[in-house]
Structures are given as C-alpha cells and as structure tokens.
Amino acid sequence: MKKILDIISQAPLFNGLSQEQLGQIRQIAIDKFYDKGKTVFLESDDCNGFYIVVAGKVKIYKVSFEGKEQILHIYGPGNPFGEVPVFSGRKFPANAETLLKSHLLFIPRQAFVDLISEHPSLALNMLAILSMRLRQFTVQIENLSLKEVPARLASYLTYLADEQATGDVVSLTISKGQLASLLGTIPETLSRILAKMNKQNLIQVEGRNITLLNRNGLEELAQHGKLQ
Amino acid sequence: MKKILDIISQAPLFNGLSQEQLGQIRQIAIDKFYDKGKTVFLESDDCNGFYIVVAGKVKIYKVSFEGKEQILHIYGPGNPFGEVPVFSGRKFPANAETLLKSHLLFIPRQAFVDLISEHPSLALNMLAILSMRLRQFTVQIENLSLKEVPARLASYLTYLADEQATGDVVSLTISKGQLASLLGTIPETLSRILAKMNKQNLIQVEGRNITLLNRNGLEELAQHGKLQ
DNA sequence: GCATTACCTTGACTTATGTCAAAATTAGGT
DNA sequence: ACCTAATTTTGACATAAGTCAAGGTAATGC
Incomplete structure (x- = not known):
C-alpha cells in the first residue's frame, strides 16, 4: 500500500x-x-x-x-x-x-x-x-487550574478557527460530550455555556457548526474574561 | 570546583x-x-x-x-x-x-x-x-480535573512520605502557600483541609512537620475518598 | 420509514472552592 | 531579643460548576 x-x-x-x-x-x-x-x-x-x-x-x-x-x-x-x-x-x-x-x-x-x-x-x-x-x-x-470553563471554551473555539482556516465558521470534529471531556467539564455545563454565548451574540450554534460572531470578544474571554 | x-x-x-x-x-x-x-x-x-x-x-x-x-x-x-x-x-x-x-x-x-x-x-x-x-x-x-483538593493533598502527603522514607513523619520542603499553588488551590482552602484532616485523625500537623496517622485512610482518600 | 439508541438541553438543587477581611502565628533581619 | 514583614489561620459570604432527573432532538440500524 x-x-x-x-x-x-x-x-x-x-x-x-x-x-x-x-x-x-x-x-x-x-x-x-x-x-x-x-x-x-x-x-x-x-x-x-x-x-x-x-x-x-x-x-x-x-x-x-x-x-x-x-x-x-x-x-x-x-x-x-x-x-x-x-x-x-x-x-x-x-x-x-x-x-x-x-x-x-x-x-x-x-x-x-x-x-x-x-x-x-x-x-x-x-x-x-x-x-x-x-x-x-x-x-x-x-x-x-487558572481559567474557568467559558474561557477554556472560547480558547478552544478560536484555536479551532485558526486550525480550520475556514473564516469564522467552525465545525466541531468531535461530539459535544467529548468536547466537554476535553475541556475538563461535563456535557450539561458545556451546553449551558454554549447557550449563554449564543444569547450574548458571541457565537451562533447550529448543531456541530458554530459561527464566531465576535472574535475579539472571544479572545478577550479566553484570556481573562467573565461571562455574565 | x-x-x-x-x-x-x-x-x-x-x-x-x-x-x-x-x-x-x-x-x-x-x-x-x-x-x-x-x-x-x-x-x-x-x-x-x-x-x-x-x-x-x-x-x-x-x-x-x-x-x-x-x-x-x-x-x-x-x-x-x-x-x-x-x-x-x-x-x-x-x-x-x-x-x-x-x-x-x-x-x-x-x-x-x-x-x-x-x-x-x-x-x-x-x-x-x-x-x-x-x-x-x-x-x-x-x-x-478528576480529583478534589483533599484527594490531591492526601496524594501529595503519601508521595512525600515515600520520597523522604522517614516513616510516617513528613516535613514540607516548601511553604504551605507554595504547596497550595502546587496543588492547584489557594492557601485558605489548603489550611482548612489540613485542619479537617487533623480533626479526623488522618494527620497531625505541627508547622511544617506532618505525621501521617492513618496511611490507609489517606491512600483511600487519594484514590476516591471524600472528606466529611 | 420506523424504532431504538445515543446525544443534547433545560431545570431545580447541592456543594466544593474561591473571595474578602481580619486576627494570629511564625520567620527574618538588624 | 525585638520589630517588622511574611505566612497562616479563621470566619462570613459568593459563586462556578457539579448532580440528578426529565424531556427533546438527532442519529443509526434494521
């Protein structure tokens, strides 16, 4: 072969x-x-x-x-x-x-x-x-140790966007449950945080496709932000 | 030299x-x-x-x-x-x-x-x-990600005891504040947990010297225990 | 195409751990 | 030995995130 x-x-x-x-x-x-x-x-x-x-x-x-x-x-x-x-x-x-x-x-x-x-x-x-x-x-x-789950998620999403180089649209290559496990949390918590980010127009979630609506906001959140 | x-x-x-x-x-x-x-x-x-x-x-x-x-x-x-x-x-x-x-x-x-x-x-x-x-x-x-602070501390203490090979008496080689930072927590939390373990006769704390009173209990705690 | 399974979301609740503040203890330097 | 500074402890409180449970959605195989 x-x-x-x-x-x-x-x-x-x-x-x-x-x-x-x-x-x-x-x-x-x-x-x-x-x-x-x-x-x-x-x-x-x-x-x-x-x-x-x-x-x-x-x-x-x-x-x-x-x-x-x-x-x-x-x-x-x-x-x-x-x-x-x-x-x-x-x-x-x-x-x-x-x-x-x-x-x-x-x-x-x-x-x-x-x-x-x-x-x-x-x-x-x-x-x-x-x-x-x-x-x-x-x-x-x-x-x-030093970041909360929203910051970890924001960090992962911006990393994925760079990785996939497909503009602001990102598609998860693993299930949300597995993503929760990768981020050191549980599916319920991840689901709630995705919903919150959605509501605040940071992202738009459509199944496994996520559009990053506010890249700067996400990068800020990844460093030291809090999600209200 | x-x-x-x-x-x-x-x-x-x-x-x-x-x-x-x-x-x-x-x-x-x-x-x-x-x-x-x-x-x-x-x-x-x-x-x-x-x-x-x-x-x-x-x-x-x-x-x-x-x-x-x-x-x-x-x-x-x-x-x-x-x-x-x-x-x-x-x-x-x-x-x-x-x-x-x-x-x-x-x-x-x-x-x-x-x-x-x-x-x-x-x-x-x-x-x-x-x-x-x-x-x-x-x-x-x-x-x-998978253990709570008491389990991390118990794990560290049993590790130190093996390392120092000085029976059940262990002496911290770093300050408690630095130990907190090593365990991924803060001094206040570490202090409270040491006090709790003390009260439950798992350990006896005397400044930086700690005697492990119940090695089995500590090892159990390190794996999957809860501290009441 | 339907049924079964896996996956995801939402709600109500609990809890471990962090925050802030103050007191107590210990350690270091002169 | 003393004084200052650093460290540690304790208390009251806030909160992020986990647990449990139920309902909804999507996916998969027959």
Missing part, C-alpha cells in the same frame, strides 16, 4: 529521513485495525512499543473513580502516541480508544530504540514531538 | 557518559548564580539554551490574569529545566524563579544539540526525562 508510506513520510516524527530509512520503519511496523470505540490500550497495560495513526482518530484519556473522563489528546493521521513508556519504562500513563474506525501502525520498542541510536535526526524529531506535548500539557494545566 | 562535576555526573541526563564527555558538557556550560526569589526566565522570553540546577531550588509556574499562580514543577540539584524550546523552538512555556539561593548551569542550545547528535545515549537520556515529565503532567491533569 502506497498510502501508508505517504502518511509516515509526512509525519513530523520521520521528517528528513531517507527513502531507505522510511523503508526500515515500514519493515518493523505492524498494521493494526480497529472499529470505532475500541480500546487500543489501558493505562494498566504493559508497553512493548508505540503507535502511529495512519487513518482514523484516537483519544487518549483518564477516568476518575466516579467515572468522569478527562481527554488528554485526540490524535489523527501522522501522530504517534503511547511513546512515553518506550523511553521512561513502566506502563502507559493513560488509556487510548478509537473515536473512528482506525488503521494504526504498531512500532515495537526495541526495534525503534535501535533505529534511534543509528539516526540522530530521528532522536531529535522525537525530542521535538515530546517537547511540543509538554507545551500542550502546560497549556492544559493552565486552563484547568 | 569538584562539586559541579559531581552533581552533573549523577544527573540522570548525563547517565552513562564518559569522563571525557562530562568534561565536554562542563566546557559548554555557563555558571549562573541567583539569590532567593529571583526570576530565571519568563514565558515571554526567547530561549537560547536550558538550565541545570547545581544547588538550590527552582519553581516552574504559570500565573493567571487575576494573579493566581499554578506551580508546574519544583526542581532541585541534578534536574534540568527550560529544555522544551530547545527542541520545539519558540519561547519558554512557563516562568522560572528560584525558591532558594541557587547555582545553575546554563547550557547553550546549539552546543547541546551538537553534542546530542554525536552521543545517542545523551539523546535517549533526554527522551527518558521528557517522557517522565509527560507522565508527571498526566498525573497533574488527572488531579486537577
């Missing part, structure tokens, strides 16, 4: 690698196929390698004793995940589940560590990826 | 490096001395390298628009910090300030990247360190 090499050749992890080196990666990678809503691993599982999304979507999440879920990441094509225990040992720090029918590559630990030792640029790429994730987590901790 | 090479030779980052390689590190490192309570860098600063604590203590933290602080890490001798922008580019993701009079080593970015390219074990050490931090952040996000 040509597609697979296309995906991995464009993944930041394999940036700058030669065709031959990409071939080596493909050699050690094992294809895995999952239906929607399937568990890829649980945080209690031992780790013998990590994964790369070829197609589909995967969420990385934690669950509390009471059953509340916090999503840490949502990964799509080209993103690696589950690599923490490859380098730090021990078990996975969180759970992984497919949000869509997905095609993953599994990269066995030892084979990858051997490759890294031979190719310094692969090590630097992985360092860059882990650093970006530390950066993301820093933002997430800041949001959870 | 012999002490410096002692510290860096025992730092996990330099694990397994030869005397010669350690000497190379020392060559490129620049000594920096700070009094207590001094800013090492701010999140808006550009980054030309990262730091290693030789002596003293440094906090990495975020501040909200309203002035509330969230501590992300507290680092002591042997710990590197500020390395995220070295690999991912851009600015520092958070602020750094000394909690004590401190001696730091500054490692310039390019010199370090050159070293890493030559020494794969240095890259693997750094990957291990960043992975451990991702793991820590996962726990911190779980705590902030």
